[in-house]
Amino acid sequence: MAAKRESQKLIANNKKAYHDYFIDETYEAGVALHGTEVKSMRMGKCSVKESFIRIENGEMFIYGMHVSPYEKGNIFNKDPLRVKKLLMHKYEINKLAGKIAEKGYTLVPLQVYFKDGRVKVEVGLARGKKLYDKRQDIAKKDQRREVEREFKQKI
Secondary structure, three states, rough: OOOOOOEEEEEOOHHHHHHHEEEEEEEEEEEEOOOHHHHHHOOOEEEOOOEEEEOOOOOEEEEEEEEEEOOHHHEEEEOOOOOOEEEOOHHHHHHHHHHHHHHOOOEEEEEEEEOOOOEEEEEEEEOOOHHHHHHHHHHHHHHHHHHHHHHHHHH
């Protein structure tokens, strides 16, 4: 039997989440979408920069995920900022709800991608960074960039 080929096409990335939070764990969730939203995503028209995730009544929802209206969708287009349901197993949602109840944890969307024809969201269990943590990250990034620049000049 042939191994199942996993094809992933990145739609949107949330770099700001890595800057603002420590990501402890990541999970994969499906997204409940309508037809024109999927077509719009195939064209790469999606943004998760200002979005966040909440658990309500044992279900996960993503707020603020912007999916631009499909050009040829006319009356079938939905509101670009509507709340979308995330699809995960009940035990995973309950586990995450328990973690969020702890002080300082939150859920953030890290990236949106196609996996085997289905839209998936990578959900990160995150802790907020303090200002000095962000400064340390920026200093490390600058130092790494400087080393790479010196390495290029030597060659």
